[in-house]
Amino acid sequence: MRAAVLHAPGPPEAFKIEDIPVPAIHGNQVLVQVAACGVSSKDVVERNGTYRRDMSFPIVIGMEIAGTVVACGPDVVDLSIGERVCTKAFSSCGQCRHCRNGHETTCARRAPVRGGYGEFAAIAADACVRIPAELSFEVACTLGPGAGVALNAVRDTAGVKLGEIVLISGASGGVGLPALQLAKAAGARTIAVTRGDAKTAGLLEDGADEVIVAPAGHNFAKQVRALTDGEGVDVVIDTVGSSVFHACFDALAMHGRYALVGQLTGEEVSINLARIFFKRAHLLGVGSVSRAQLEDAVALAARGVLRPRLARTLPLDEIAAAHRSVESGSLSGRIIVKPGRLTEKGGT
Numbered sequence: 227m228r229a230a231v232l233h234a235p236g237p238p239e240a241f242k243i244e245d246i247p248v249p250a251i252h253g254n255q256v257l258v259q260v261a262a263c264g265v266s267s268k269d270v271v272e273r274n275g276t277y278r279r280d281m282s283f284p285i286v287i288g289m290e291i292a293g294t295v296v297a298c299g300p301d302v303v304d305l306s307i308g309e310r311v312c313t314k315a316f317s318s319c320g321q322c323r324h325c326r327n328g329h330e331t332t333c334a335r336r337a338p339v340r341g342g343y344g345e346f347a348a349i350a351a352d353a354c355v356r357i358p359a360e361l362s363f364e365v366a367c368t369l370g371p372g373a374g375v376a377l378n379a380v381r382d383t384a385g386v387k388l389g390e391i392v393l394i395s396g397a398s399g400g401v402g403l404p405a406l407q408l409a410k411a412a413g414a415r416t417i418a419v420t421r422g423d424a425k426t427a428g429l430l431e432d433g434a435d436e437v438i439v440a441p442a443g444h445n446f447a448k449q450v451r452a453l454t455d456g457e458g459v460d461v462v463i464d465t466v467g468s469s470v471f472h473a474c475f476d477a478l479a480m481h482g483r484y485a486l487v488g489q490l491t492g493e494e495v496s497i498n499l500a501r502i503f504f505k506r507a508h509l510l511g512v513g514s515v516s517r518a519q520l521e522d523a524v525a526l527a528a529r530g531v532l533r534p535r536l537a538r539t540l541p542l543d544e545i546a547a548a549h550r551s552v553e554s555g556s557l558s559g560r561i562i563v564k565p566g567r568l569t570e571k572g573g574t
């Protein structure tokens with residue numbers, strides 16, 4: 227099969243398109259014929275050597291996979307050949323204390339999903355979720371790391387309720403946009419914060435009641451207070467991190483919930499801890515996506531409640547260009563590669 231193989235960490239050009247054997251499946255794995263694979267910032271750090279966990283070379287990376295099951299290992303019980311699936315980023319064991327307490331994303335035996343940059347990938351059945359016929363592979367492959375995490379943040383961690391005011395930072399991003407769509411669907415009033423004026427019209431279309439355009443480093447809390455009778459917002463869904471933390475915290479109402487779901491840069495923030503208890507604030511960490519959350523995100527996408535934005539779909543041969551685009555952050559929307567033969571048409 228064709229695959230983009232990485233023999234060592236390096237620049238985008240480090241990928242080599244090669245013919246390699248179709249991976250063997252074991253136990254509870256399924257063999258998926260990959261129809262589409264999202265290119266994520268996690269792929270970028272795996273490729274350039276920043277992320278080294280569970281990496282051994284040569285390797286075929288790519289974890290945002292959608293495709294068709296073409297073979298099942300002997301222990302697979304709930305998937306069959308011919309079913310269309312998409313993946314979450316990790317498989318969990320289903321047996322350990324975390325898994326049994328509903329915390330599968332912190333499973334001690336969790337294993338990464340990889341192989342989406344090849345025509346076929348061997349994937350633990352636990353990491354695969356069925357997708358309905360009306361959902362394209364291109365949309366489905368983006369759901370786990372984007373919409374699924376947003377669902378975790380908005381519904382299950384922050385617990386957004388009807389009538390609340392929700393601020394979303396990085397609102398046009400891969401998690402920000404589905405978070406905005408979900409908060410709106412949950413009946414909240416939504417305030418979207420973005421860095422670029424060009425994104426405003428799209429955000430209003432996608433469910434923002436108000437859009438604040440804030441250049442990097444600008445504290446937009448006063449604008450938020452002006453929009454909320456001085457009260458601030460009930461919930462912050464922060465997909466950006468350090469650079470907007472103070473603005474978001476200042477914009478949070480008394481008893482507000484602050485859900486942290488992204489940290490785009492590494493810098494630290496300092497805060498007088500008294501401000502947290504004076505405000506009775508809840509600081510909430512959001513981690514990854516569970517199988518149930520991904521199943522729900524798939525159902526919401528099939529109903530049109532979640533509407534992922536796709537920027538470009540490229541053949542596998544252009545994987546280096548795909549990585550350069552993701553690294554530069556120049557496109558709004560997701561970049562997808564299709565590992566199938568170039569003659570293949572369509573996404574389904």
Ligand SMILES: [Zn+2]
Pocket residue numbers: 318319320321322323324325330333334335336
């Ligand atoms: Zn486990």
